[in-house]
Amino acid sequence: MSEAIAEPLTPEIVFREYAPRIYHIARRMLGNDADAEDVTQDVLLQVIRKLDTFRGDAQITTWLHRVTVNAALAFRQKRANRQKHEVHETPAESLEIAPAHSPVKRWNIGPEEPVLAAEQSAVIGKAIDDLPDPFREVYVLADVEGLPNSEIADMLGLSVPAVKSRLHRARLRMRDSLAPHFEGGIAS
């Protein structure tokens, strides 16, 4: 995303500059393409309707992040309601993790490369998609988007300790999911 937009914001500029960013966050949070597209449409409409109120890129970027997260959460809630899954949702503190006494193989971690190979990206992307919703939301915002725990807590209406707990468990699950691949040698 550009640091500053000198020209006045128009719907075309908004689309070009922000649609990929909105889609990325929604796709990672929701775990599938079709839902991400719906959320991107919803957020773009919200931005375009408020174009007159934005005065700079920094302001719109911060606002967009929050609006996209809220739209993704609302979308997921609507989907759960439609499917009558409100009570079927994974309990927020429950996530199966390999027990501490399981034997651990050393990962094949080679010299650090600045860019991931396509195969690695696919494996990691799939592991994120497979996280249960409440864990994936926290995980994406923290470890993919790099937001501070306090900001995530604020966005998701959680306490900071709850964010840390979910993030830790999500990382443990991600480690378990990636282990067969890194033990086997796709590591960079």
Add this chain to the structure above:
Amino acid sequence: MNLTCERIRELLFDHHAGELVVEERESFESHLTTCENCTYFVESYVHTVKVVRKLPRCGLPADAEARLREKLKKHFT
């Protein structure tokens, strides 16, 4: 303070964040000098965090872009 392997996993998040108090951090690191299993586990946890940060952005697929442009058409004219 002797830590169990289970406790090491509980403390791993705070250790990675540099938020353990000195005594806990020393016990954590002392455990690793004698436990290969936990050493490998900690290495892989740290690598998991590191490698995910390099994940490229999900690109907006061309067909999705075309559909979005079509749906938002009236706002572009």
